[in-house]
Amino acid sequence: MTEITIRPYGSNDEAAVIQLWHDCGLTVTWNDPAKDIERKLTEQPELFLVAQNNDASIIGSIMAGFDGHRGAVNYLAVHPDHRKQGIAEKLMNKVEALLIEAGCPKINVMVRGSNLEANGFYEAIGYEPQDVVVLGKRLIED
Numbered sequence: 451m452t453e454i455t456i457r458p459y460g461s462n463d464e465a466a467v468i469q470l471w472h473d474c475g476l477t478v479t480w481n482d483p484a485k486d487i488e489r490k491l492t493e494q495p496e497l498f499l500v501a502q503n504n505d506a507s508i509i510g511s512i513m514a515g516f517d518g519h520r521g522a523v524n525y526l527a528v529h530p531d532h533r534k535q536g537i538a539e540k541l542m543n544k545v546e547a548l549l550i551e552a553g554c555p556k557i558n559v560m561v562r563g564s565n566l567e568a569n570g571f572y573e574a575i576g577y578e579p580q581d582v583v584v585l586g587k588r589l590i591e592d
């Protein structure tokens with residue numbers, strides 16, 4: 451079992467975190483991950499966490515936020531070689547604690563219906579499917 455540390459994202463982590471997102475299939479053509487990181491560092495950077503293993507490599511990430519009404523979670527990722535060891539659950543537990551501290555009453559998470567892994571994970575840790583349609587509008591092209 452890997453010994454892991456959950457800590458805030460640091461300025462030297464960018465390349466490793468982007469590589470992790472690639473390895474976890476979280477990068478898409480319409481989102482520039484470096485810009486996503488840059489933006490996050492301007493808003494509640496303390497809610498952007500990484501999981502580091504005992505050889506100092508980054509094997510997990512989570513980017514959360516609180517808008518004053520609801521909390522959100524993005525970029526939850528655990529490297530394929532380190533899954534099913536409770537690392538994502540630890541990342542979520544830490545973020546939930548930080549959001550509770552900030553007074554956030556509820557977290558909403560968006561997961562593609564086809565992402566059975568993530569849906570299975572969230573339901574296992576107590577998240578319930580919600581009967582909503584997600585609408586989006588791009589404001590800034592990357």
Ligand SMILES: CC(C)(COP(=O)(O)OP(=O)(O)OC[C@H]1O[C@@H](n2cnc3c(N)ncnc32)[C@H](O)[C@@H]1OP(=O)(O)O)[C@@H](O)C(=O)NCCC(=O)NCCS
Nearest residue numbers: 474526527528533534535536537538539567568570571574
């Ligand atoms: C989803 C993800 C973060 C889970 O990471 P993980 O570290 O393996 O999850 P954990 O080990 O903390 O899982 C906790 C519990 O969730 C459940 N779970 C985890 N993966 C699951 C899966 N593939 N199917 C069903 N349930 C699952 C299990 O009950 C597990 O407990 P157990 O190990 O006692 O069985 C990981 O699979 C991942 O990075 N996927 C790709 C990126 C992604 O899709 N992120 C979400 C974007 S919305």
